[in-house]
Amino acid sequence: MTAGRSRARSAVRHRDGAAKAAPSRARRTRLRHSTQWAAWGFIAPVVGYLAVFYAYPLYRNIDLSIRSYTVASFITGDAPYAGLANYSDIIHSSTFAPALINTAIFVFASIALQFTIGLALAVFFFRKFPLSGSLRALFLIPWLLPLLVSASTWSWMLNSDSGIVNALLNALSVGPVDWLTSPSWSLASVLIANIWIGIPFNLVIMYSGLQSISTDVFEAAAIDGASGWQRFWRITFPLLRPVSAITLLLGFIYTLKVFDIIWIMTRGGPATSSTTLAIWSYQLGFGSLLPDFSSAAAVGNVLIIIAVIFALIYIRVRSRLEAI
Amino acid sequence: MTIKRTAYDTTALTTQALLAGQQGNSPNILLVDNPVVSTLTRAGILTTTAQNGLSTGAIAQNILGAGVMDGKTYGVPIGANTLALYYNPKILQAAGVSPSSITNWSALTAALAKVKAIGKKGITFSGINTEEGSFQFLPWFWGAGANLTTLDSPQAIAALTLWTTWIKDGYAPNSVIQDTQTTSWQEFQTGDFAFGENGTWQKALAAQMGADVIQIPAENGGPAPVPTGGEFFTIPVQKDTATYATSAKIVQCLSSTSNIVTTDNTLNYIAPTQAGQQAQVSADGTLQSWVSAVGVAKARTGDNLGTKYPIISQQLWTAVQKAESGAASSASALQAAQSAATAGISK
Numbered sequence: 131m132t133a134g135r136s137r138a139r140s141a142v143r144h145r146d147g148a149a150k151a152a153p154s155r156a157r158r159t160r161l162r163h164s165t166q167w168a169a170w171g172f173i174a175p176v177v178g179y180l181a182v183f184y185a186y187p188l189y190r191n192i193d194l195s196i197r198s199y200t201v202a203s204f205i206t207g208d209a210p211y212a213g214l215a216n217y218s219d220i221i222h223s224s225t226f227a228p229a230l231i232n233t234a235i236f237v238f239a240s241i242a243l244q245f246t247i248g249l250a251l252a253v254f255f256f257r258k259f260p261l262s263g264s265l266r267a268l269f270l271i272p273w274l275l276p277l278l279v280s281a282s283t284w285s286w287m288l289n290s291d292s293g294i295v296n297a298l299l300n301a302l303s304v305g306p307v308d309w310l311t312s313p314s315w316s317l318a319s320v321l322i323a324n325i326w327i328g329i330p331f332n333l334v335i336m337y338s339g340l341q342s343i344s345t346d347v348f349e350a351a352a353i354d355g356a357s358g359w360q361r362f363w364r365i366t367f368p369l370l371r372p373v374s375a376i377t378l379l380l381g382f383i384y385t386l387k388v389f390d391i392i393w394i395m396t397r398g399g400p401a402t403s404s405t406t407l408a409i410w411s412y413q414l415g416f417g418s419l420l421p422d423f424s425s426a427a428a429v430g431n432v433l434i435i436i437a438v439i440f441a442l443i444y445i446r447v448r449s450r451l452e453a454i
Numbered sequence: 455m456t457i458k459r460t461a462y463d464t465t466a467l468t469t470q471a472l473l474a475g476q477q478g479n480s481p482n483i484l485l486v487d488n489p490v491v492s493t494l495t496r497a498g499i500l501t502t503t504a505q506n507g508l509s510t511g512a513i514a515q516n517i518l519g520a521g522v523m524d525g526k527t528y529g530v531p532i533g534a535n536t537l538a539l540y541y542n543p544k545i546l547q548a549a550g551v552s553p554s555s556i557t558n559w560s561a562l563t564a565a566l567a568k569v570k571a572i573g574k575k576g577i578t579f580s581g582i583n584t585e586e587g588s589f590q591f592l593p594w595f596w597g598a599g600a601n602l603t604t605l606d607s608p609q610a611i612a613a614l615t616l617w618t619t620w621i622k623d624g625y626a627p628n629s630v631i632q633d634t635q636t637t638s639w640q641e642f643q644t645g646d647f648a649f650g651e652n653g654t655w656q657k658a659l660a661a662q663m664g665a666d667v668i669q670i671p672a673e674n675g676g677p678a679p680v681p682t683g684g685e686f687f688t689i690p691v692q693k694d695t696a697t698y699a700t701s702a703k704i705v706q707c708l709s710s711t712s713n714i715v716t717t718d719n720t721l722n723y724i725a726p727t728q729a730g731q732q733a734q735v736s737a738d739g740t741l742q743s744w745v746s747a748v749g750v751a752k753a754r755t756g757d758n759l760g761t762k763y764p765i766i767s768q769q770l771w772t773a774v775q776k777a778e779s780g781a782a783s784s785a786s787a788l789q790a791a792q793s794a795a796t797a798g799i800s801k
Contacts (some may be wrong), residue, residue, distance in 0.1 A: 178755075200496070201494075202569055204472055204474050205472065205498055224790075224794070282569070290627065291557040291629050308628050311628050312780070313779050389761065393674040397582065397583050397584060397632070399779075400776065400778065400781060401583075401781045401782075402772075403779075416465070416469060418470065418585070418763060418768045420471070420496075
């Protein structure tokens with residue numbers, strides 16, 4: 131902006147006195163160059179940071195995935211170019227379909243429930259009542275605990291033989307459920323834990339979104355005789371749309387890459403029943419004694435592509451919302 | 455000369471060693487878990503004993519096996535550990551089972567039935583979907599006479615069916631599917647279990663709780679071959695090959711009989727040499743059963759499997775998981791594992 135303005139100013143001066151322009155033009159060009167250099171100087175740290183910490187790792191990850199790396203060529207660095215062979219291998223792998231389906235179920239069920247419960251709690255706590263502050267603080271606990279702690283606790287609670295959940299079910303004379311060791315329950319178990327961990331995030335964001343809505347609107351609606359239900363669906367929900375959109379996008383990206391909870395609770399098992407793309411990528415790269423870096427990088431890139439697609443959808447939705 | 459020691463978590467060590475090799479700044483001496491030796495050898499970052507001058511003469515062949523690839527030796531073992539069957543004498547006595555009678559699978563299963571009949575729990579092991587799961591399954595797999603090159607042999611199916619039947623009949627808890635060796639040990643420590651398959655490293659804790667140990671039986675009698683655990687001293691490739699002589703001297707010193715006995719007693723390992731084992735047993739007679747267990751142990755990467763082992767092992771633990779959790783029958787899980795392993799190796 132600065133450069134543009136100074137150019138405009140110098141153009142005006144040119145018209146005033148073309149005769150004496152010759153010596154001062156050189157000085158001005160020098161000046162302009164030096165401001166440009168200064169501008170680049172200011173940008174350089176950010177550009178350098180982005181290049182070193184984002185662009186280069188991404189480039190390396192793509193490079194890893196389109197070459198056929200073995201442990202030997204990882205050392206010598208002369209892995210042969212493989213094109214899309216690694217991608218075709220992972221897509222044709224028997225783990226791909228279950229991992230993709232598990233990822234989809236895990237992400238969409240997590241977000242849907244986290245968001246709904248988070249929003250419901252935000253609306254609930256928005257009407258101040260005695261002790262609402264302390265209760266709201268209690269709901270933040272899952273967020274404050276290290277993931278290792280909460281995932282280990284869940285895995286103890288859901289233990290088939292000595293877990294408290296099965297003990298409770300037993301007291302209610304319901305048969306024990308093999309939460310973590312049955313292929314039909316393991317995904318549900320890690321989902322429950324992940325939803326529990328994700329609720330506080332949604333609660334906090336939606337609560338702050340509610341605070342930004344002017345109370346006049348609610349008062350006006352109440353005077354017009356709108357019921358609580360109508361006020362929620364016709365005022366609160368539409369006005370929360372921008373906040374909801376960003377919450378959903380952030381939730382999507384967080385959930386897509388969830389790794390720790392699943393790894394600690396089930397290690398993606400039994401068999402592939404709770405394996406998501408993130409878990410699969412780790413298993414390929416670091417889970418066995420013989421790392422398969424190229425396939426792991428390919429799975430990682432698939433995850434990145436999915437995240438980018440949804441980010442683009444978000445941008446389109448947002449621009450459409452702004453147009454309204 | 456000063457020696458700088460850098461410690462890493464086992465799971466991070468392989469990646470760390472590979473990265474160091476890639477950057478050309480490998481340590482002069484690297485102590486790694488024995489199945490990793492084949493991976494690092496494949497990467498070409500370890501020297502052979504012919505290059506670095508380490509002598510391996512006194513070391514038991516079966517323990518050295520994990521460091522031998524295509525006739526070349528890539529390091530010396532610091533010590534070995536392996537798996538055996540810990541038992542709780544109080545429970546066995548109450549159930550009327552004599553530990554010495556457990557010499558084959560049917561005797562063991564009969565003992566588990568008796569234990570269950572008195573309201574106690576049978577056996578716990580680690581059937582998790584990581585390398586630990588394969589490690590724990592191998593004594594039964596090899597004990598049935600199966601070979602890692604044919605995962606779907608009738609012997610292999612018999613071994614896996616033994617485990618799944620125990621789970622189905624309630625002789626083993628369902629939690630073995632997600633138990634690591636540590637959590638499985640914690641179950642055994644509750645004092646409710648008659649048997650626990652676990653490693654040499656638990657022997658001090660076992661003595662504390664009054665547990666004793668027998669060798670894992672093979673299907674038709676006799677001790678089953680068990681996999682060797684334990685670490686290897688290796689000397690990574692350096693630009694300056696003159697350093698090998700000094701490195702070798704340090705390793706020889708650390709693995710001399712008197713030093714290695716102290717180290718192995720501290721780390722709950724069995725010494726890799728006969729002289730070392732004798733010194734250990736004369737100091738502590740209870741180690742005799744572990745010395746005989748290590749005597750029948752074999753390397754996972756042995757039989758010249760090398761880096762094929764990690765691929766096979768991954769399919770093996772996947773098959774074990776499928777069968778344990780009931781996602782597939784033993785036979786079909788192992789067939790799928792075999793075809794996946796074949797595809798993985800040929801890639």
